[in-house]
Amino acid sequence: MKTLVIVAHPNLEQSKVNRTWMNRLQQEDNVTVHNLYAHYPTYEIDVKKEQQLLLEHDRIVFQFPFYWYSSPALLKQWQDLVLTYGWAYGSEGTKLRGKEFMLVISTGGPKEAYQAGGFNHFSISELTKPFQATANLTGMRFLPTFTQQGVRFLTNEQVLENAEELVCHLKNNY
């Protein structure tokens, strides 16, 4: 099985968690790491190339920091442009059908903030329903999300440990 990890972080050099995750995943066989902001600094996405990448992989992963309870803007642009009618959805749009889809998300807020009564009121599962609906419409199976929360309070050791957990989560059978 081939896994494509689409990394979307506008300041990857300054990011501790997302950079560590990306570097660790690059060491894995059968995992393609695709750094979106590095490829498209001017937001001009090569739709054909992105669609070809998707076709070549079985499990599609979005890795990103949670910005306003969603993906950073370039990853939204990617969704709007790459997942086209007649290709990803609609009666003829069957190209992603049968693939698997996973989210890998870092959040600044701690885990306990993401629940009823917490600072952010809603859980990650609730806030990522648009992605789950996207997986449904394109015929991909939505897999459990990997999250690392409260990222500002992590030690370097914890980030490295967490990257190992990510590899297990990413390679697991669901």
Added chain:
Amino acid sequence: MKTLVIITHPNLEQSRINRTWMQELKKHEEITIHTLYQTYPDGKINIPHEQSLLESHDRIILQFPFYWYSTPSLLKQWQDEVLSYGWAYGEGGDKLHGKELGVAISTFGPEDSYQPNGYNHFTMETLTTPLQQTSNLIGTRFMQLFVLNGVMHVTDEQLEENAKAYVNHVLQPSLIEAN
């Protein structure tokens, strides 16, 4: 009360619903209309200008077609860049506190698709949770959703009525003063 409607549609001229909504809004001088893709065709958002627009209005409506169960990408970029730490949230980030935030959304899928047993599985309320929580974090009062589903099957008469209902929604009395 001053109302700002931020319209985000990449092809507004070809859009039947969003253009009709905009034309109806334009009949009311007290509404400020701001079209995001037309203002920033190169995607370079003028952040101080946007922040000053927000500060000078009491009610902010985000109007857009539903793209992948969310906002079009330029409106996401607007959120990422304009709603900055220390301005809209976090320490000292109280510039939007006490304002009202609404969303007006057109969807291709019909109303009954946005139900547990429909093909989109989730309700509009569930899918707009990120926007509700954004409103919470920036300290605005979230208005009831204004939604027009199944846009391909809306007749001209229905659309005309709907546009009037939209303006009434946008111009409704302040939720905050009513308390």
